[in-house]
Amino acid sequence: MTSSPAASVLFVCVHNAGRSQMAAGFLSHLAGDRIEVRSAGSLPADQVNPAAVQAMSEVGVDISRRTPKVLTTEAVMASDYVITMGCGDACPVFPGKAYLDWELPDPAGRGVDAVRPIRDEIKARVEALIAEIDARQDR
Numbered sequence: 001m002t003s004s005p006a007a008s009v010l011f012v013c014v015h016n017a018g019r020s021q022m023a024a025g026f027l028s029h030l031a032g033d034r035i036e037v038r039s040a041g042s043l044p045a046d047q048v049n050p051a052a053v054q055a056m057s058e059v060g061v062d063i064s065r066r067t068p069k070v071l072t073t074e075a076v077m078a079s080d081y082v083i084t085m086g087c088g089d090a091c092p093v094f095p096g097k098a099y100l101d102w103e104l105p106d107p108a109g110r111g112v113d114a115v116r117p118i119r120d121e122i123k124a125r126v127e128a129l130i131a132e133i134d135a136r137q138d139r
Helices: 017-032 052-060 073-077 113-137
Strands: 006-014 035-040 081-084 098-101
Touching: 006 017, 006 098, 017 035, 017 052, 017 113, 052 113, 081 113
Parallel strands: 006 035, 006 081, 081 098
Antiparallel strands: none
């Protein structure tokens, strides 16, 4: 018997190549199919940032096959949580959604040494998000 996900989360950043991809990778890795995961960008890049791919690989999360996607109104409407990471006003706002803005440095153009602390901060925030979603489910 397949149960429906506890929540649906959309991670949004400008290029959908670094922060949002790492966050989606961690959420999928840590929550499995308990939480539906999406990511998108207001101006998607051609590929995921290689330094982000390498940094995630170091902690056992493979995001090498992911591709940046364009942010759509449908993706926002289908999500319970919309987490922005520097997408500015490009993200549409709908009533009833939980919006969080995670201020994180952009890993674009940085080497893996500079991406690791961003990765670690994203992991901590994703773990807190999972705990919040689980707490809401237990009510």
